Amino acid sequence: MALPPQLQPLVGTWRGTGSGHYPTIEPFSYTEELVFRDVAKPFLVYQQRTWSPEGQPMHMETGFLRSPTPTTVEFVLAQPTGQAELAEGTLTPLEEGLLLELQSPQVLVATSAKPVQAT
Known part of the structure; x- marks a missing residue:
């Protein structure tokens, strides 16, 4: 299945x-960098990383973004700090790009991780 x-407008760095x-x-x-890759499947592979002005790593996460209908999105994310989340919402095409409005109905937290209820 194709993307x-x-x-499609999200593909890139x-x-x-x-x-x-x-x-x-x-x-x-x-500084933050987001990468959305098309892998010839009906979803995008997502990678995010953030670093300080001095170049030190600060945060990273990875996941998948899918759009089961033309106006809905589902974002599955995993963080190396022991959290995984599902964010769901709407996708609205705009003249200057896309608007994704997401909510996290579920955040899973490893027993050794800091507690997180929503993002």
């Missing part, structure tokens, strides 16, 4: 800078 056409703010730590900056 659904509604996911996307990179940019950002900043994080959490109540328990100092604000921070980072």
Whole structure:
């Protein structure tokens, strides 16, 4: 099965800078890279990584993005810190790209991992 056409605009490598703010730590900056690969299946393979301005690794995750209908998406993610999540939502084509609005109805957490209820 081929990749659904509604996911085709995501294929590629996307990179940019950002900043994080959490109540328990100092604000921070980072660079983030997202890679969506077409593997000739009805889903995309996803890889994400983030690093500090000094080039130190900060975060990474991997997973799969599928679109069972032209307007819905399902995102399955795994993190090396012991969390796995399922995010589901809508896909809306826009003139400048796609809008994915997702919610995490399920986050699985290994017994040794920090607790996470939603992302």
